[in-house]
Amino acid sequence: MSDRLKKKSTEATSSIMVFPSDTNDYGTMYGGRLIEMMDMVGGICARRFASHKAVTASIEDMQFNKAINRGDIIEFNSRVIYTGKTSMVIKTKVTREGYDESKEVCARAYFVFVAMDSVGKPTEVPILEIMTEKEEKLNKIGAEIRKRQAFEEKRFEIELKENL
Numbered sequence: 001m002s003d004r005l006k007k008k009s010t011e012a013t014s015s016i017m018v019f020p021s022d023t024n025d026y027g028t029m030y031g032g033r034l035i036e037m038m039d040m041v042g043g044i045c046a047r048r049f050a051s052h053k054a055v056t057a058s059i060e061d062m063q064f065n066k067a068i069n070r071g072d073i074i075e076f077n078s079r080v081i082y083t084g085k086t087s088m089v090i091k092t093k094v095t096r097e098g099y100d101e102s103k104e105v106c107a108r109a110y111f112v113f114v115a116m117d118s119v120g121k122p123t124e125v126p127i128l129e130i131m132t133e134k135e136e137k138l139n140k141i142g143a144e145i146r147k148r149q150a151f152e153e154k155r156f157e158i159e160l161k162e163n164l
């Protein structure tokens with residue numbers, strides 16, 4: 001039997017107002033800026049869960065489904081949905097807040113973070129405890145993401161070897 005700690009999912013949330021410095025010529029938000037913020041909030045979530053530093057290993061299935069405009073208030077919400085031995089899949093959603101405080105999802109991605117020990121080596125994370133039906137569904141998505149990602153990792157190795 002594993003003596004690894006079991007832990008409920010952790011979350012992290014942050015909101016910003018989109019400034020002109022966050023936007024392009026059309027007044028919509030730069031994708032790179034959005035990913036930077038998603039990475040940061042996801043990193044906070046990963047650290048809370050792992051109780052260790054965590055680095056971004058990959059970003060999976062980034063979807064920008066609605067343009068975000070200058071002046072919008074957007075909220076970043078991250079949660080751990082799946083854990084491996086040292087890795088965590090963190091789903092980060094970006095929602096826009098309307099003037100009536102309604103919420104609309106504008107982007108989402110799955111970030112894989114790896115927990116690191118004090119000498120910079122991957123270290124074990126707790127086992128994710130699944131509490132609800134929603135968490136069960138998200139956990140299945142996380143498992144699929146990791147399965148697909150293992151294939152991508154192999155392809156990347158081949159690309160490096162063959163200098164493609």
Ligand SMILES: CC(C)(COP(=O)(O)OP(=O)(O)OC[C@H]1O[C@@H](n2cnc3c(N)ncnc32)[C@H](O)[C@@H]1OP(=O)(O)O)[C@@H](O)C(=O)NCCC(=O)NCCS
Nearest residue numbers: 055056057058083084085086087088112114121122149153
């Ligand atoms: C991520 C990293 C720590 C993995 O190191 P490694 O020596 O390959 O470690 P391991 O082979 O022991 O793998 C550790 C875990 O990382 C996962 N992993 C490794 N490479 C990965 C990748 N490219 N994408 C997603 N997960 C990856 C493994 O599947 C494993 O997960 P598990 O323990 O849950 O099964 C290393 O590649 C690294 O430091 N990358 C740079 C991270 C970084 O700087 N991020 C900021 C972006 S600029």
